[in-house]
Amino acid sequence: xxxxxxEGVRKVYGDRSNPVVALDGIDLTxxxxxxxxxxxxxxxxxxxxLHILGSVDRPTAGKVYVDGTDLSTLNQTQAAIFxxxxxxxxxxxxxLIPTLTVRKNILLPLALDKKKPNRTFFDQVVGALGIADKxxxxxxxxxxxxxxxxxxxxxxxxxxALLLADEPTGNLDQRNSKEVVDMLKLSxxxxxxxxxxxxxxxKVAAEAERIVVLEDGRIVSDERRR
Amino acid sequence: xxxxYTSSSLKHNRxxxxxxxxxxxxxxxxxxxxxxxxxxxxxxxxxxxxxxxGNWHSRITGELSEAELETIRNYANVREVAVHAPExxxxxxxxxxxxxxxxxxxxxxxxxxxxxGICQERVQYHYALLxxxxxxxxxxxxxxxxxxxxxxxxxxxxxxxxLIIHNAxxxxxxxRVHQFGIxxxxxxxxxxxxxxxxxxxxxxxAGPVLIGNLLGIAGSAGITIxxxxxxxxxxxxxxxxxxxxxxxxxxxxxxxxxxxxxxSAWLPAxxxxxxxxxxxxxxxxxxxxxxxxxxxxxxxxxxxxxxxxGNALKAQKKSLRTASLSLLLSFLAFSLMQCVFTxxxxxTRETYFARYQDVWDIQTTLRGVAIEExxxxxxxxxxxxxxSAIAYQRGxxxxxxxxxxxxxEMLALGGFHGASAEEAIPADDGWLVHAPIVVLDDASFSAYxxxxxxxxxxxxxxxxxxxxxxxxxxxxxxxxxxxxxxxxGVSVLQQSGxxxxxxxxxxxxxxxxxxxxxxxxxxxxxxxxxxFVPASLWSTIKGRLGGALEDCAICIRGREGVSLEELNxxxxxxxxxxxxxxxxxxxxxxxxxxxxxxxxxxxxxxxxGFCVLLALIGIGNVFSNTLGFVRQRRREFARYLxxxxxxxxxxxxxxxxxxxxxxxxxxxxxxxxxxxxxVMIQSxxxxxxxxxxxxxxxxxxxxxxxxxxxxxxxYRLAWGQVSKISLAEVLxxxxxx
Numbered sequence: 001x002x003x004x005x006x007e008g009v010r011k012v013y014g015d016r017s018n019p020v021v022a023l024d025g026i027d028l029t030x031x032x033x034x035x036x037x038x039x040x041x042x043x044x045x046x047x048x049x050l051h052i053l054g055s056v057d058r059p060t061a062g063k064v065y066v067d068g069t070d071l072s073t074l075n076q077t078q079a080a081i082f083x084x085x086x087x088x089x090x091x092x093x094x095x096l097i098p099t100l101t102v103r104k105n106i107l108l109p110l111a112l113d114k115k116k117p118n119r120t121f122f123d124q125v126v127g128a129l130g131i132a133d134k135x136x137x138x139x140x141x142x143x144x145x146x147x148x149x150x151x152x153x154x155x156x157x158x159x160x161a162l163l164l165a166d167e168p169t170g171n172l173d174q175r176n177s178k179e180v181v182d183m184l185k186l187s188x189x190x191x192x193x194x195x196x197x198x199x200x201x202x203k204v205a206a207e208a209e210r211i212v213v214l215e216d217g218r219i220v221s222d223e224r225r226r
Numbered sequence: 227x228x229x230x231y232t233s234s235s236l237k238h239n240r241x242x243x244x245x246x247x248x249x250x251x252x253x254x255x256x257x258x259x260x261x262x263x264x265x266x267x268x269x270x271x272x273x274x275x276x277x278x279x280g281n282w283h284s285r286i287t288g289e290l291s292e293a294e295l296e297t298i299r300n301y302a303n304v305r306e307v308a309v310h311a312p313e314x315x316x317x318x319x320x321x322x323x324x325x326x327x328x329x330x331x332x333x334x335x336x337x338x339x340x341x342x343g344i345c346q347e348r349v350q351y352h353y354a355l356l357x358x359x360x361x362x363x364x365x366x367x368x369x370x371x372x373x374x375x376x377x378x379x380x381x382x383x384x385x386x387x388x389l390i391i392h393n394a395x396x397x398x399x400x401x402r403v404h405q406f407g408i409x410x411x412x413x414x415x416x417x418x419x420x421x422x423x424x425x426x427x428x429x430x431x432a433g434p435v436l437i438g439n440l441l442g443i444a445g446s447a448g449i450t451i452x453x454x455x456x457x458x459x460x461x462x463x464x465x466x467x468x469x470x471x472x473x474x475x476x477x478x479x480x481x482x483x484x485x486x487x488x489x490s491a492w493l494p495a496x497x498x499x500x501x502x503x504x505x506x507x508x509x510x511x512x513x514x515x516x517x518x519x520x521x522x523x524x525x526x527x528x529x530x531x532x533x534x535x536g537n538a539l540k541a542q543k544k545s546l547r548t549a550s551l552s553l554l555l556s557f558l559a560f561s562l563m564q565c566v567f568t569x570x571x572x573x574t575r576e577t578y579f580a581r582y583q584d585v586w587d588i589q590t591t592l593r594g595v596a597i598e599e600x601x602x603x604x605x606x607x608x609x610x611x612x613x614s615a616i617a618y619q620r621g622x623x624x625x626x627x628x629x630x631x632x633x634x635e636m637l638a639l640g641g642f643h644g645a646s647a648e649e650a651i652p653a654d655d656g657w658l659v660h661a662p663i664v665v666l667d668d669a670s671f672s673a674y675x676x677x678x679x680x681x682x683x684x685x686x687x688x689x690x691x692x693x694x695x696x697x698x699x700x701x702x703x704x705x706x707x708x709x710x711x712x713x714x715g716v717s718v719l720q721q722s723g724x725x726x727x728x729x730x731x732x733x734x735x736x737x738x739x740x741x742x743x744x745x746x747x748x749x750x751x752x753x754x755x756x757x758f759v760p761a762s763l764w765s766t767i768k769g770r771l772g773g774a775l776e777d778c779a780i781c782i783r784g785r786e787g788v789s790l791e792e793l794n795x796x797x798x799x800x801x802x803x804x805x806x807x808x809x810x811x812x813x814x815x816x817x818x819x820x821x822x823x824x825x826x827x828x829x830x831x832x833x834x835g836f837c838v839l840l841a842l843i844g845i846g847n848v849f850s851n852t853l854g855f856v857r858q859r860r861r862e863f864a865r866y867l868x869x870x871x872x873x874x875x876x877x878x879x880x881x882x883x884x885x886x887x888x889x890x891x892x893x894x895x896x897x898x899x900x901x902x903x904x905v906m907i908q909s910x911x912x913x914x915x916x917x918x919x920x921x922x923x924x925x926x927x928x929x930x931x932x933x934x935x936x937x938x939x940x941y942r943l944a945w946g947q948v949s950k951i952s953l954a955e956v957l958x959x960x961x962x963x
Contacts, residue, residue, distance in 0.1 A: 084870020099537035
């Protein structure tokens with residue numbers, strides 16, 4: 001089942017006299033349960049692509065469909081609700097709300113929709129991510145690795161169609177990096193979660209089933225590994 | 227380099243610069259206003275003491291020869307020597323000396339006295355005047371704290387302002403910690419960073435300090451004029467304050483302001499300059515909580531947005547402390563002041579102006595005049611517009627009350643059981659109580675007799691036969707009971723001082739009706755027995771009762787519903803009749819009421835002004851925070867958006883923050899004010915309905931609206947900037963991390 005489809009996505013920054021092309025004709029399709037890594041050097045356009053897929057930014061041209069929704073038709077409020085329900089975003093710097101406890105951070109997307117969490121699923125997620133004993137702590141009281149696990153838990157809690165992870169190991173040491181990637185693989189396998197991981201680290205990318213290589217805003221390679 | 231960096235950062239941080247400018251302006255305005263007012267208060271005290279007690283530093287009493295006077299005049303530090311006849315009869319003349327250097331007055335006078343061979347007992351010092359120049363002598367026992375208190379107020383005000391405005395600098399500086407980290411990492415020393423920040427603060431504050439000082443001077447001039455209006459002008463015998471300003475005061479104010487602002491900027495600058503480059507670069511400037519909080523009320527009322535707003539406010543607690551405290555204090559003080567003044571106005575009106583409305587219109591006091599020496603009562607009664615004029619004089623005697631003369635009601639109250647030893651002295655044949663004697667001119671006494679239905683006679687007294695029910699503490703609605711049975715035809719009076727000579731006077735009547743006089747009876751001593759006697763009878767018994775009487779008074783009433791103009795005309799006519807014959811003081815009821823209202827209005831304006839200033843500090847702080855935090859909280863807002871908070875929900879969170887910020891001080895104030903005013907109403911035995919009908923809801927409501935409106939405006943302006951945040955840009959901007 002198709003979860004994501006990009007058709008000729010192009011993104012240009014700057015004005016007409018000095019345009020900077022970040023993405024140039026991206027065509028990409030991702031299916032349910034895929035674990036895709038977007039690999040690219042700094043400035044290749046991978047973060048821009050993630051922002052567009054997460055409805056944080058809009059393409060200059062082209063279409064993006066996530067779970068059947070055309071992102072170009074969404075206004076600001078619809079885009080926010082789309083992010084809340086359909087996309088889970090994991091950033092390099094965790095982006096946790098520093099004034100909320102771990103539990104509340106994880107449940108925030110549900111709370112915004114005034115929805116009660118599924119207790120079993122919540123326990124399953126925090127248990128799998130190893131943060132069950134940290135639920136009442138504030139983010140500032142956790143290590144980087146623990147904060148990133150909380151960010152993953154938050155992105156999973158709504159069972160989104162697509163989990164977008166932007167350099168999730170970029171701020172972590174080797175041991176924590178491995179743990180985080182293992183967590184992503186675990187959620188991909190156990191929860192059938194579709195994951196699109198953006199990284200510049202080939203080792204991290206090698207953990208994915210499919211590697212898409214981006215260079216100067218274009219896809220130069222798309223390889224399914226297993 | 228720093229100049230370029232400073233000018234560039236000023237250009238790109240206009241909102242933070244604005245909050246510093248506002249803070250500096252408020253600090254300069256308040257300090258200049260305070261210094262201007264204190265200087266004028268001090269100046270007024272010097273003028274008042276000089277006018278009332280004379281302009282001298284030291285005085286030598288007794289006779290001095292011309293040669294001795296010449297010796298004093300030739301003394302280097304002596305500026306003026308004036309010989310004058312003293313006010314007290316029986317002593318010799320006195321010599322007043324004014325010195326150039328006041329600080330040397332005590333040592334110089336010792337030498338002068340020694341040189342002239344005068345004993346120190348003949349030397350006096352004007353301690354009250356000298357103390358205003360901070361010149362004190364150990365032999366002066368009086369505390370004379372005016373000047374030290376002024377200095378203390380200025381110091382306290384400076385420190386309070388430092389607490390208040392340093393936050394504006396802190397917010398602005400905190401927003402750029404990351405930049406300081408970069409500067410530090412490329413080799414800028416903490417001293418250079420601190421100097422750069424202080425340089426920036428100086429540039430931002432120079433203009434506001436100048437403007438604030440000028441506004442403060444204008445404000446102190448305005449308050450001086452207002453205080454003259456409120457406290458009375460020359461016609462009431464008060465020395466009128468004339469606004470003045472000394473260049474030294476301006477210099478002092480500028481120095482104090484500069485010091486206050488410098489300390490306010492230096493505190494956060496020192497803290498930031500001490501951060502290591504790594505700490506500074508890693509600093510996200512985000513709001514953090516040290517312990518988890520759960521704002522239950524806001525969560526309950528506004529859902530998850532309420533919880534986020536509550537936590538954000540908790541995280542900003544330190545920087546918003548000044549705003550919260552200022553808003554709380556200003557609203558509390560303003561509301562309380564309005565309620566207290568309203569209570570006082572109702573009370574004064576009910577217990578004074580309303581109670582005496584039908585009793586007096588013009589009250590005249592004749593200094594040092596006995597009622598027998600007053601012969602123009604008839605002429606006053608004959609004046610156009612005068613309804614009645616009663617000349618009277620009060621004195622004090624003791625009255626003997628036999629046990630059997632007490633009424634049943636008085637006995638039921640326990641007789642004199644509750645009276646103090648001074649109020650009722652046990653005697654062999656009864657009790658001796660105070661007996662105020664009110665001596666009325668004969669014509670007025672006869673009229674009073676007719677009023678109470680008694681055949682007028684000039685050889686007896688009318689006794690006010692009532693006692694307040696001491697079991698009922700409600701002073702606003704007192705209950706009176708009959709004091710005596712009223713069967714005795716005579717009253718036995720004796721001298722108040724305790725002499726044994728007595729005077730037995732016939733009692734024409736026992737009554738509970740009093741003549742129309744502006745007098746209160748048995749107010750402090752419930753057991754006193756008031757006697758109204760005619761002047762003719764008084765002239766025959768005063769030798770035996772002896773007690774000196776107070777000044778003679780004339781209570782004049784105009785026609786029903788008399789106007790101020792008519793009263794003024796009567797007052798002028800009465801003054802004309804008394805002029806040259808008696809030393810008289812005249813009071814006019816309507817004028818007095820208007821003066822009272824003006825004074826209350828004036829005091830309300832002055833106190834209200836201070837409350838407004840306090841609120842301005844709070845509101846200024848809210849503005850400095852909201853305009854300053856937009857940059858600081860950009861990442862926080864971006865994070866909310868990235869998790870899926872819609873712009874509408876973010877706006878709701880913003881509104882909740884504003885509501886909580888403005889609502890908390892209002893709610894706390896109301897929780898304090900309502901029970902407090904309730905207690906005040908209860909303890910003053912006022913009818914709640916009466917207070918509610920006149921409750922100052924309008925000014926309090928307007929003040930409340932001004933606070934809420936200002937906070938709402940601050941958040942609206944901040945929202946204008948927050949709503950422009952591009953989520954993609956913030957997430958891309960690594961410098962925000």
